Amino acid sequence: MSNGVTTQRIIINTTINGEPREFLADERDSLLEALRERIGLTGVKEGCNNGNCGACSVILDGRLVNSCVVMAAEVEGSEITTVEGLAQAEKLHPLQQAFLEDAALQCGICTPGFLVSAKALLDHNPHPTEDEARFWLAGNLCRCTGYDKIIRAVLHAADEMNGNAG
């Protein structure tokens, strides 16, 4: 399968989930591959590997991206948030708590992507309407739940975070 090109190992300096992180990657690695295989952050999932499903969603310098369509070499100097960065020690993030309470997952492979994508939504817009939440999350695919429970959990978490717990 070789195309005759030899790629190099490169050192990449980043901040991941708030911690400075220097790691070694191959220049052909996608960010998804580097996060999972070089750093061990396996909460980042590979679904389609072509930017359609959102399972590999991470927040890169404050913006939601699909890590399968980012090269690891691009993130030198960047800040990255993965699902592993949501909980504070033993305390789940309100989104994680809401996903559990509202049964917003079944098989779970899409869940880290949804959580990260929803976090990016609430960082950007703490009071989303249902429509805004649905459009924001349109790039995250779930083949189990039918989405309603996920949307309800996101809106529930937004309420909790805004101090409006019913």
Added chain:
Amino acid sequence: MQAVKYARASSIGDAIKLLQEGGPAARVLAGGTDVIVQARERRRDIDLFVDIKRVPEVMAIDFGDGVTIGAGVPLYQIYEDERIARAYPALIESAHVIGGTAIQGRATLGGNLCNSSPAADSIPAMMVLRGVANIAGPNGEREVAVDEFCTGPGRNVLEVGEFVVSIRLPQPPEHSGSAWQRFIPRNEMDIAVANAGSMLVLDGDTVTDARIALGAVAPTPLLVQEAADALIGRPLTDETIAAAAAASRAAANPIDDMRGSVKQRKHLTGVLTERTLRTAAERARA
């Protein structure tokens, strides 16, 4: 991932040099949402990515006579910019529906143009807004109108060593309006079955200038001069709008594929021409 090398350019000259040395299998990396997938799935022969996002001109939005948008500026920065949103609604309507949120965090107008898909969403919008690509290369700089940029599916006018630095949209005239729409069988996250953009300049009820462009109905996005000719110098009425829509249907030369049939695409082309003209007219009168 197949073996692809990575190089980071820090200036326009640096990028040209890297692209020239890399030859035909070197590709510019901006948002990466098309080229990384193409490299992985071996749909293009790519052995070097030249990342242009550290080139200052590539990441800038400059307002002068109109707006110059760097080829590496992600879509969300474009649609979140109120000045762009006010002046170029057709562009914003297309930028809002290219992929989902995560794609819009990275994908660029420069990339959508250079990927040169017949179904590209932003290209017809840039065409009706008289967009011009600012190209840099080994022989200096040149400008190419967006409507002359694509030469076939996935092909364009760029030579080895050249890349698009930015896209300039001229200031829209007074009493002008633009609009863009696409048809897909779901609400979000799909490739156009057909799309269309319109731009109108009105003097009272008379059309003094018009541009209509279509996507996903020919080997390249298509500027339809015959549709504009059906309107220019005439009052904007149901009849002249119908004549423009008929000209669009006649110009469309689509294929049958899993997304739609020739018949459906030609029909949609007429419908989208009419709807975008009516919206553009409302905006021109506002």
